[in-house]
Amino acid sequence: xxTRDDALSLDATDPLAPLREQFTLPPxxxxxxxxxxxxxxxxxxxxxxxxxxxxxxTGLIRxxxxxxxxxxxxxxxxxxxxLVGAGPGELVVADSTSVNLFKVLSAALSAVAxxxxxxxxxxxxxxxxxxxxYIAESLAxxxxxxxxxxxxxELPGLLDERTAVMMLTHVNYxxxxxHDMAALTAAAHAAGALTVWDLAHSAGxxxxxxxxxxxxxxxxxxxxxxxxxxxxxxxxxxxxxxVERFWQxxxxxxxxxxxxxxTPGYRPAAGIARYLCGTPAxxxxxxxxxxxxxxxxxxxxxxxxxxxxALREKxxxxxxxxxxxxxxxxxxxxxxxxxxxxxxGSQVCLAHPEIGYPVIQALIARGVIGDFRSPDILRFGFTxxxxxxxxxxxxxEHLREVLATGEWQAPEFSRRHAxx
Amino acid sequence: xxTRDDALSLDATDPLAPLREQFTLPPxxxxxxxxxxxxxxxxxxxxxxxxxxxxxxTGLIRxxxxxxxxxxxxxxxxxxxxLVGAGPGELVVADSTSVNLFKVLSAALSAVAxxxxxxxxxxxxxxxxxxxxYIAESLAxxxxxxxxxxxxxELPGLLDERTAVMMLTHVNYxxxxxHDMAALTAAAHAAGALTVWDLAHSAGxxxxxxxxxxxxxxxxxxxxxxxxxxxxxxxxxxxxxxVERFWQxxxxxxxxxxxxxxTPGYRPAAGIARYLCGTPAxxxxxxxxxxxxxxxxxxxxxxxxxxxxALREKxxxxxxxxxxxxxxxxxxxxxxxxxxxxxxGSQVCLAHPEIGYPVIQALIARGVIGDFRSPDILRFGFTxxxxxxxxxxxxxEHLREVLATGEWQAPEFSRRHAxx
Numbered sequence: 001x002x003t004r005d006d007a008l009s010l011d012a013t014d015p016l017a018p019l020r021e022q023f024t025l026p027p028x029x030x031x032x033x034x035x036x037x038x039x040x041x042x043x044x045x046x047x048x049x050x051x052x053x054x055x056x057x058t059g060l061i062r063x064x065x066x067x068x069x070x071x072x073x074x075x076x077x078x079x080x081x082x083l084v085g086a087g088p089g090e091l092v093v094a095d096s097t098s099v100n101l102f103k104v105l106s107a108a109l110s111a112v113a114x115x116x117x118x119x120x121x122x123x124x125x126x127x128x129x130x131x132x133x134y135i136a137e138s139l140a141x142x143x144x145x146x147x148x149x150x151x152x153x154e155l156p157g158l159l160d161e162r163t164a165v166m167m168l169t170h171v172n173y174x175x176x177x178x179h180d181m182a183a184l185t186a187a188a189h190a191a192g193a194l195t196v197w198d199l200a201h202s203a204g205x206x207x208x209x210x211x212x213x214x215x216x217x218x219x220x221x222x223x224x225x226x227x228x229x230x231x232x233x234x235x236x237x238x239x240x241x242x243v244e245r246f247w248q249x250x251x252x253x254x255x256x257x258x259x260x261x262x263t264p265g266y267r268p269a270a271g272i273a274r275y276l277c278g279t280p281a282x283x284x285x286x287x288x289x290x291x292x293x294x295x296x297x298x299x300x301x302x303x304x305x306x307x308x309x310a311l312r313e314k315x316x317x318x319x320x321x322x323x324x325x326x327x328x329x330x331x332x333x334x335x336x337x338x339x340x341x342x343x344x345g346s347q348v349c350l351a352h353p354e355i356g357y358p359v360i361q362a363l364i365a366r367g368v369i370g371d372f373r374s375p376d377i378l379r380f381g382f383t384x385x386x387x388x389x390x391x392x393x394x395x396x397e398h399l400r401e402v403l404a405t406g407e408w409q410a411p412e413f414s415r416r417h418a419x420x
Numbered sequence: 421x422x423t424r425d426d427a428l429s430l431d432a433t434d435p436l437a438p439l440r441e442q443f444t445l446p447p448x449x450x451x452x453x454x455x456x457x458x459x460x461x462x463x464x465x466x467x468x469x470x471x472x473x474x475x476x477x478t479g480l481i482r483x484x485x486x487x488x489x490x491x492x493x494x495x496x497x498x499x500x501x502x503l504v505g506a507g508p509g510e511l512v513v514a515d516s517t518s519v520n521l522f523k524v525l526s527a528a529l530s531a532v533a534x535x536x537x538x539x540x541x542x543x544x545x546x547x548x549x550x551x552x553x554y555i556a557e558s559l560a561x562x563x564x565x566x567x568x569x570x571x572x573x574e575l576p577g578l579l580d581e582r583t584a585v586m587m588l589t590h591v592n593y594x595x596x597x598x599h600d601m602a603a604l605t606a607a608a609h610a611a612g613a614l615t616v617w618d619l620a621h622s623a624g625x626x627x628x629x630x631x632x633x634x635x636x637x638x639x640x641x642x643x644x645x646x647x648x649x650x651x652x653x654x655x656x657x658x659x660x661x662x663v664e665r666f667w668q669x670x671x672x673x674x675x676x677x678x679x680x681x682x683t684p685g686y687r688p689a690a691g692i693a694r695y696l697c698g699t700p701a702x703x704x705x706x707x708x709x710x711x712x713x714x715x716x717x718x719x720x721x722x723x724x725x726x727x728x729x730a731l732r733e734k735x736x737x738x739x740x741x742x743x744x745x746x747x748x749x750x751x752x753x754x755x756x757x758x759x760x761x762x763x764x765g766s767q768v769c770l771a772h773p774e775i776g777y778p779v780i781q782a783l784i785a786r787g788v789i790g791d792f793r794s795p796d797i798l799r800f801g802f803t804x805x806x807x808x809x810x811x812x813x814x815x816x817e818h819l820r821e822v823l824a825t826g827e828w829q830a831p832e833f834s835r836r837h838a839x840x
Binding site: 024029033049052058062098099102135139230251256264266278 | 446453456457459465469477478480481515516518550551553555557558562569649653669670671672673674676681684698701705784789793794
């Protein structure tokens with residue numbers, strides 16, 4: 001059984017330990033919610049001041065050319081591409097995850113409608129993040145398709161000659177369970193279906209290799225493990241074999257082949273730029289770039305293994321440590337996230353049939369920030385960029401104390417907030 | 421003929437003159453491009469630092485509740501509503517103008533499909549801003565409708581029993597010509613059609629009264645006269661009589677009736693909130709709020725007439741002054757924007773068949789920033805919030821000098837930039 005001193009020893013020899021210095025961590029806070037909102041990189045505030053006071057305030061409209069505002073979706077996209085196994089020029093940052101899902105699902109359904117119109121089923125996981133299911137539901141209605149939801153284990157068996165698209169979130173937001181992207185993509189392709197992957201809980205959290213997995217379409221979130229700030233823009237990737245076959249219906253001017261010719265007919269830009277729509281959100285893009293840079297900073301510390309491989313190793317060690325301590329000290333809680341490393345994302349999820357919500361609130365009152373996901377999940381995200389082994393140990397100890405003392409029973413911890 | 425001293429006298433007695441102090445104007449710059457990107461309010465940098473370092477950096481995920489991040493789309497929306505004649509709770513800030521146009525056009529087409537399926541024509545103006553036409557083209561394809569483009573004068577005569585929706589930009593981006601929103605809306609309604617208004621060059625620039633005009637749907641831009649910064653989020657309004665009849669296809673989780681219940685089926689929120697989609701872009705929303713506040717600051721200086729009435733009076737005086745000086749001193753240029761006050765937005769547009777582009781570049785080199793719009797338009801936006809009468813006089817004088825000296829002929833002024 002690991003002691004607190006063991007955890008401190010792991011921190012002392014952790015090659016990634018210096019990465020924590022890139023972040024502003026409020027004193028007295030143990031932050032296990034980077035899977036919901038990543039923490040603030042120190043570089044962000046200064047960079048935003050530069051963008052606001054110099055690029056906008058002084059440069060004004062000239063900055064679209066002079067400092068490359070127009071290229072930000074591609075520039076930040078190329079950096080994210082390195083974290084998810086995509087090539088340069090294949091991925092852009094734009095809009096929200098929901099809007100990008102609408103784009104890629106629309107394009108995928110158009111591709112199938114052209115090639116195999118008898119395929120009318122979109123397949124997804126019942127416990128997928130709701131916005132993914134809402135967007136799919138909307139497009140199913142529009143395209144006259146059926147949205148079939150199933151448990152993870154049932155998915156391979158449901159792929160057949162009626163399946164148009166299988167849309168999955170790589171790491172489940174509630175359970176932390178990670179799909180085998182390569183195997184499921186191969187199964188989908190074998191059945192003649194396309195795949196759409198939501199990397200919201202993967203990008204910057206676990207190694208992803210979109211090209212090697214031969215995925216078709218992907219989207220992902222900028223404000224979780226990429227540390228882009230609240231409501232940061234999202235990203236969208238399309239495999240080069242599909243990207244120019246169709247364009248997506250949000251055919252705004254920035255996705256046009258020549259936006260500044262101001263011509264009335266839509267001609268989609270070459271490549272992934274056709275997945276852009278409105279004017280780039282410069283302030284948000286600048287903030288996101290700082291967050292992505294903080295992840296890429298793991299590269300030189302990775303001993304040649306690559307940023308995500310090194311981060312993954314630490315992430316698994318952190319989640320093992322926390323889950324192990326909880327299993328030993330909190331028998332009331334059951335482990336929902338997989339104990340198998342290969343199937344677990346960067347979070348530990350616990351369940352209690354009744355007291356999950358007040359326990360999380362009591363932890364937050366102690367400065368240990370996780371979150372609650374209805375109806376019964378206590379969710380703890382472990383971001384190896386800024387969390388130490390001793391943090392994982394201490395968090396488990398706080399959880400044990402909250403349960404042992406009964407402090408979760410205080411009435412204020414049962415009061416519900418709008419955002420939980 | 422007005423002299424420079426006359427212009428200085430107007431500034432000395434201008435009740436709105438103090439508003440200029442709210443903005444950061446770079447020295448040596450005469451900025452006539454607020455119709456493309458508004459200037460930086462002084463409050464914005466400090467507010468963004470607060471959002472970044474305190475709300476995000478220290479508050480982290482807790483700020484969604486504790487400082488009301490989740491309400492920002494409505495809070496900033498209610499402020500914009502006061503500038504465009506919409507009621508509280510009727511307008512939200514979200515996404516880009518293009519994406520919001522997609523939402524309202526989709527909803528309008530759904531409404532017509534339910535009530536009058538024989539109406540299959542979307543009517544718009546040939547010189548509408550391209551992104552509006554691209555989005556309409558995309559939806560026309562999807563809905564099996566025809567997109568009919570016409571000159572402004574032809575529009576009333578084209579409204580008939582086949583017209584589903586008339587979609588117009590209130591103030592034309594190239595010519596500065598302003599439609600009579602109330603008259604055209606009445607004509608559309610008389611023909612049984614719905615109206616969609618793009619207020620990109622209107623919100624914060626000219627008085628708009630959506631409710632009094634009985635408009636159906638509207639969208640608008642945050643980074644022009646609302647000073648929200650490059651790529652600021654846009655806004656969307658739907659008349660209360662339509663808002664709950666349909667929902668738009670970008671059915672993301674933030675538009676759901678209960679986003680944090682994480683239920684798999686989409687139930688749209690009550691009212692305009694169903695026009696939200698992804699997670700609110702907090703940093704951008706905070707910056708936009710500062711820009712909108714800078715417009716609302718005209719209210720107490722308006723002598724009880726209202727912010728937009730007072731700003732409009734000054735805007736018209738500025739554009740009259742500039743256009744008058746140019747007419748007197750630059751006979752090579754023709755006036756494209758309407759000379760009739762009632763039909764002109766807050767910009768002056770001039771045309772020259774050959775030398776428009778290098779003349780604008782030569783002006784920019786002098787620090788007089790207007791812009792060029794293909795193929796022949798020199799465009800000058802006049803923002804009464806931060807421009808003085810003497811600025812309008814000096815800008816005309818610079819233009820006269822650029823033409824008189826022939827300095828526009830320098831080779832560097834013919835080199836094209838990506839963004840012009």
